[in-house]
């Protein structure tokens with residue numbers, strides 16, 4: 001790739017750091033008793049691609065803009081309450097390293113591309129969604145108009161499913177089940193209907209502040225795209241602002257946009273990081289997700305205590321071990 005990250009659109013960036021080649025989006029499975037079963041930042045993990053691009057390749061693609069540095073601020077500790085009571089904003093930590101600026105095309109205000117003009121071709125087509133890229137790509141501004149209209153067809157499918165199970169879809173207790181199930185599935189995947197621009201609602205503020213902001217333990221509920229069963233867990237997000245800060249609750253809203261879809265945990269992690277980058281063009285973004293996959297609990301290998309940890313580090317979080325360590329210390333502290 002010849003161009004720098006700053007020149008890539010969200011969808012192009014998404015491709016550039018896709019699950020198969022992004023060295024800092026890694027997974028770690030461990031038991032709840034903290035004994036690490038397997039860990040990897042550059043080698044294959046169960047269910048992960050074994051093709052991992054070298055760090056040096058990606059370094060060439062990451063932009064390090066030495067001319068734009070954020071001024072260090074005084075040791076300004078601030079507690080801010082998030083709308084989500086279980087999310088814990090940690091405040092702003094003093095940073096002792098030079099900043100670099102991670103930039104991407106398109107800021108929040110009016111710079112999104114025109115909806116319905118996909119930048120990357122769809123890999124498959126679903127009736128009614130021929131022009132959508134949102135199922136597979138990071139078309140953050142795309143709002144499909146007809147998902148509600150899919151409800152009757154979905155309900156019919158669930159009715160067939162009940163029949164396939166040997167149930168009588170016409171028995172009293174199941175009469176409304178197909179429609180209920182269809183509505184539930186629409187809810188579980190409502191992120192397809194949401195755009196970054198809507199979720200942010202303009203809550204991007206100019207602020208000469210460049211200390212680390214971390215919101216941790218944001219609850220996440222998603223659907224495994226392989227088995228259509230839930231996976232859930234918590235998300236921690238950190239970023240180093242560069243002239244712009246984001247309304248704290250918007251980090252949790254970004255988690256909603258991408259978790260309420262059919263997902264794999266690795267892609268979810270990366271999409272959240274890309275969205276935060278697109279929202280405020282910070283010096284760096286870090287995202288860690290700890291997830292429990294019901295497909296590994298209720299079926300399959302039936303490992304009820306296993307957790308999957310994934311992370312994506314961009315900008316200074318990737319380049320500077322001290323910054324990354326500071327973030328990881330914050331998210332692992334009680």
Ligand SMILES: Nc1nc2c(ncn2[C@@H]2O[C@H](COP(=O)(O)OP(=O)(O)OP(=O)(O)O)[C@@H](O)[C@H]2O)c(=O)[nH]1
Pocket residue numbers: 046047048224225226263264265266293295296299300301
């Ligand atoms: N990397 C990754 N893999 C996932 C995720 N969710 C589910 N999987 C895996 O997807 C894989 C699908 O493997 P298959 O062998 O095709 O399906 P399966 O026979 O149902 O596999 P088992 O779960 O091992 O019984 C499994 O290894 C799942 O653990 C995820 O978020 N990320």
Ligand SMILES: [Zn+2]
Pocket residue numbers: 224225226227228229293294295296
């Ligand atoms: Zn699964």
